Amino acid sequence: MTLFHNILVKTLPLVPKPIVKFVSKRYVAGATIDAAVDTVIKLNKEGATATLDLLGESATNKEDCDAAVKEYLLILETIESNNLDCNISLKPTQLGLQIDKELCYQNIHKIVERADALNNFVRIDMEDSPYTSSTIEIFIRLKKEFQNVGIVLQAYMRRSLHDLNELVKFKSNFRLCKGIYDEARTIAFKDPIIINHNFSLLIEKALRADCYxxxxxxxxxIVWEGLKFIDSFHLDRSQYEFQMLLGVDEELKKIILNAGHKLRIYVPYGEKWYAYSMRRLKENPKVAVYIIKAFFGIK
Ligand SMILES: Cc1cc2nc3c(=O)[nH]c(=O)nc-3n(C[C@H](O)[C@H](O)[C@H](O)COP(=O)(O)OP(=O)(O)OC[C@H]3O[C@@H](n4cnc5c(N)ncnc54)[C@H](O)[C@@H]3O)c2cc1C
Structure with a gap:
C-alpha cells in the first residue's frame, strides 16, 4: 500500500456519503431485492453462480433481527420462484449475535430450515474476532441437524488452522478467504506472504479431508494455489468452487469461467450499503481515481 493510498484510506470517512454511494455502485447490486435478482440473472447468463447477501450487521435490537430473518426468507422464496442459480450468505451480528447467542442461533436456524426445504444452501460469513468462537459454535450446532450450511475461515487468523482441524471432523463446507477486518497482530498474521501460505495450507487440508x-x-x-490442488487431487466441479465479490475483477472472473471452473459471485444488496462499501473501497488500489472522478462528475 502506498503512502498516498494509506492517507486516503484514513480520510475515507470524510468523503461525503453521496460520493461513496456513487463510487460503490460497482460493489452493491442495489437497494432492493428486484435489483439483486436482476444482477443474479445477469451473472447466471454469464455462467456464474451467486450468493445473495442482505447488507447489514451489528443489530442492537430484536426488531431489526426479525426484519432480517423475514427478508432472508423472502430471498429464499425469490430464488426459488425465479429459478436462480444462487444461495445465500448471512452475517451472525445482523441476526442477533451481539444481543444474545441463542437468539442468533434460533434466527439462523429458521433460515437454514427453510433453505433446506427449498433445497438451497446457507453460508455463515465470518465477522471480526470477538465473534469467531460463537459463530463456529452456532455453525456446529446447525451442522448436527442440517447438511445445507457452511462456514467461513479467514487465512489471516492465527487460530484458523486449529479451527479447520476441528471443523473437518464435521465434513464442513468451507469458504476460505484472507479476512477483511482490522485485527491485532497477537491474533492475526500481518505479513501478506504468511497469510498466503496459510491460505494455501487451509485449502490443502480441507480438500485432503474431503470437504467442499x-x-x-x-x-x-491464491487462485493458482487452488488450481494446483484441483489438479493434483483430480477434483471435479462437485468438490470445489472459486468465489469473488461483485465488481472487483471482471477479467479474473472471465478467466476462471472460461477455464471451466465453477465461480460464485457474492452479491450484496440493501439499504445498509455504507459499512460494506467502505470496506471494499479501502481495499481498492484505484479508490483515489474513482473518488476524484466522482467529485468532478467524470465517467
Ligand atoms: C466471495 C467472498 C466472500 C468473502 N467473505 C468474507 C467473510 O466472510 N469474512 C471476511 O473477513 N472476509 C470475507 N471476504 C473478503 C476477503 O477476506 C478479502 O478481504 C478480500 O477478498 C480481498 O482479499 P483477496 O484474497 O482478494 O486478496 P488481496 O491481496 O487483498 O487482493 C487481490 C487483488 O485484488 C484486488 N482487490 C481486492 N479487493 C479489491 C476491491 N475491493 N476493489 C478492487 N480491487 C480489489 C487487490 O488490489 C489485488 O490486486 C470475502 C471475499 C470474497 C471474495
Missing part, C-alpha cells in the same frame, strides 16, 4: 471448498479470492497467486 469455496476459494474466495481475487489474488491470482
Amino acid at each position: 471448498v469455496g476459494i474466495a479470492t481475487h489474488d491470482e497467486k
Whole structure:
C-alpha cells in the first residue's frame, strides 16, 4: 500500500456519503431485492453462480433481527420462484449475535430450515474476532441437524488452522478467504506472504479431508494455489468452487469461467450499503481515481 493510498484510506470517512454511494455502485447490486435478482440473472447468463447477501450487521435490537430473518426468507422464496442459480450468505451480528447467542442461533436456524426445504444452501460469513468462537459454535450446532450450511475461515487468523482441524471432523463446507477486518497482530498474521501460505495450507487440508471448498479470492497467486490442488487431487466441479465479490475483477472472473471452473459471485444488496462499501473501497488500489472522478462528475 502506498503512502498516498494509506492517507486516503484514513480520510475515507470524510468523503461525503453521496460520493461513496456513487463510487460503490460497482460493489452493491442495489437497494432492493428486484435489483439483486436482476444482477443474479445477469451473472447466471454469464455462467456464474451467486450468493445473495442482505447488507447489514451489528443489530442492537430484536426488531431489526426479525426484519432480517423475514427478508432472508423472502430471498429464499425469490430464488426459488425465479429459478436462480444462487444461495445465500448471512452475517451472525445482523441476526442477533451481539444481543444474545441463542437468539442468533434460533434466527439462523429458521433460515437454514427453510433453505433446506427449498433445497438451497446457507453460508455463515465470518465477522471480526470477538465473534469467531460463537459463530463456529452456532455453525456446529446447525451442522448436527442440517447438511445445507457452511462456514467461513479467514487465512489471516492465527487460530484458523486449529479451527479447520476441528471443523473437518464435521465434513464442513468451507469458504476460505484472507479476512477483511482490522485485527491485532497477537491474533492475526500481518505479513501478506504468511497469510498466503496459510491460505494455501487451509485449502490443502480441507480438500485432503474431503470437504467442499469455496476459494474466495481475487489474488491470482491464491487462485493458482487452488488450481494446483484441483489438479493434483483430480477434483471435479462437485468438490470445489472459486468465489469473488461483485465488481472487483471482471477479467479474473472471465478467466476462471472460461477455464471451466465453477465461480460464485457474492452479491450484496440493501439499504445498509455504507459499512460494506467502505470496506471494499479501502481495499481498492484505484479508490483515489474513482473518488476524484466522482467529485468532478467524470465517467
Ligand atoms: C466471495 C467472498 C466472500 C468473502 N467473505 C468474507 C467473510 O466472510 N469474512 C471476511 O473477513 N472476509 C470475507 N471476504 C473478503 C476477503 O477476506 C478479502 O478481504 C478480500 O477478498 C480481498 O482479499 P483477496 O484474497 O482478494 O486478496 P488481496 O491481496 O487483498 O487482493 C487481490 C487483488 O485484488 C484486488 N482487490 C481486492 N479487493 C479489491 C476491491 N475491493 N476493489 C478492487 N480491487 C480489489 C487487490 O488490489 C489485488 O490486486 C470475502 C471475499 C470474497 C471474495
